[in-house]
Amino acid sequence: MSQSAAIARAAADLAPISLGELEQEAALMTRTDRKYLVPLPVASRLLTALADDLRVLEIAGTRSSRYRSTYFETDGLESFRTAATGRRRRFKVRTRTYVESGTSFLEVKTLSARGQSSKVRRQIAARSRLGGAQVTSLGGDELTFVHQHLDAVGVPRPEGALQGRLSTSYSRTTLLVPSEGSRLTIDADLRWESPHLPGISPTDAVSAPKTTHLQQLVVVETKSGARPGLADRFLWSQGQRPRRLSKYATGLALLTPDLPANRWHRTLELVRADAA
Numbered sequence: 001m002s003q004s005a006a007i008a009r010a011a012a013d014l015a016p017i018s019l020g021e022l023e024q025e026a027a028l029m030t031r032t033d034r035k036y037l038v039p040l041p042v043a044s045r046l047l048t049a050l051a052d053d054l055r056v057l058e059i060a061g062t063r064s065s066r067y068r069s070t071y072f073e074t075d076g077l078e079s080f081r082t083a084a085t086g087r088r089r090r091f092k093v094r095t096r097t098y099v100e101s102g103t104s105f106l107e108v109k110t111l112s113a114r115g116q117s118s119k120v121r122r123q124i125a126a127r128s129r130l131g132g133a134q135v136t137s138l139g140g141d142e143l144t145f146v147h148q149h150l151d152a153v154g155v156p157r158p159e160g161a162l163q164g165r166l167s168t169s170y171s172r173t174t175l176l177v178p179s180e181g182s183r184l185t186i187d188a189d190l191r192w193e194s195p196h197l198p199g200i201s202p203t204d205a206v207s208a209p210k211t212t213h214l215q216q217l218v219v220v221e222t223k224s225g226a227r228p229g230l231a232d233r234f235l236w237s238q239g240q241r242p243r244r245l246s247k248y249a250t251g252l253a254l255l256t257p258d259l260p261a262n263r264w265h266r267t268l269e270l271v272r273a274d275a276a
Contacts, residue, residue: 071092166252191211
């Protein structure tokens with residue numbers, strides 16, 4: 001049984017909630033995000049333990065959504081390296097595709113010199129996944145959109161072209177805790193693929209992409225107030241603690257062991273022990 005199928009079984013009896021209701025009930029909270037790498041049985045027990053106070057997002061009769069993201073980088077891995085060294089002014093550029101609908105967005109996430117984070121996005125035409133017939137790059141209106149947002153928040157533009165370096169895919173289940181207005185997501189079947197790694201030409205990389213995936217671990221992210229929510233407290237009772245986790249940085253470091261990754265050292269130890 002796949003991870004997503006196991007999560008679907010655990011969530012089968014939960015009351016549903018529509019996207020509009022979810023956004024209305026959880027939209028006004030100033031949230032603190034906490035990320036966990038959790039063994040699949042613990043994630044299933046979380047849904048069982050909180051079943052009376054959980055509602056699961058359901059869209060067109062479906063309770064999970066498949067996501068595919070492609071992250072774009074410079075040849076010098078500027079986005080990764082500024083994050084790895086904790087630089088204040090940094091950026092992350094990706095495309096995100098909602099697989100069921102085929103809708104894709106270009107997203108730019110930034111951290112300014114004052115420590116303020118922001119994200120903007122625009123809808124784009126669907127892109128081929130990495131590892132297919134081509135390695136994608138950003139140009140034209142898409143690159144202009146990226147530069148305009150970086151200029152607006154005072155983050156330096158990247159030097160050189162932005163090319164697709166890593167793709168992720170996973171199945172996401174989104175839940176609301178109505179009693180406290182918090183939400184959480186569970187990302188199952190997380191897979192990384194990087195056909196264009198440093199030192200590998202696009203031609204060679206397409207013919208031999210590098211991939212890895214989690215076998216027993218899922219990613220749980222809670223979005224609650226300043227105080228830990230019910231989901232946080234349950235996970236703590238199971239010996240789980242928040243982790244520094246970036247799907248992009250973790251995946252690239254996992255597939256490229258010589259990159260500086262001290263910032264995510266403990267997370268990588270856990271992921272390497274589980275990934276295949």
